[in-house]
Amino acid sequence: MAPHGKLYTRDRLQRWRVQVDQDCVLCKQANETIQHLFFECSYANALWSKLLVWKGIKRSVHGWDEELRWAEVRTKRKNAAAELYKMVLAATVYYVWQGRNA
Numbered sequence: 001m002a003p004h005g006k007l008y009t010r011d012r013l014q015r016w017r018v019q020v021d022q023d024c025v026l027c028k029q030a031n032e033t034i035q036h037l038f039f040e041c042s043y044a045n046a047l048w049s050k051l052l053v054w055k056g057i058k059r060s061v062h063g064w065d066e067e068l069r070w071a072e073v074r075t076k077r078k079n080a081a082a083e084l085y086k087m088v089l090a091a092t093v094y095y096v097w098q099g100r101n102a
Contacts, residue, residue, distance in 0.1 A: 025100055035064045038102060044096045051088055 024032040025044040038044050039061055048061040062070065071089055075082040 038096055039063050047092060053090060
């Protein structure tokens with residue numbers, strides 16, 4: 001659901017006229033959008049940065065679309081590194097979403 005923008009983020013709920021506070025529940029620094037929640041939020045950005053270092057990937061954290069494109073290119077091979085990165089990507093999205101909902 002996340003890659004397709006189908007998560008019920010606060011900006012999406014607002015478009016459906018559901019009255020909710022727009023602030024990100026993790027950092028309270030910006031409106032909650034899928035882009036902010038998973039990559040711009042200080043909580044998520046710190047998590048991504050640590051995971052990139054752990055995986056030995058020397059680059060900064062990008063935005064939602066850029067990360068998905070990067071992952072798609074890098075994970076086409078059927079090797080352990082590609083499979084591990086896919087698991088890390090899925091687990092990180094899950095962990096951030098769980099933290100947001102807690």
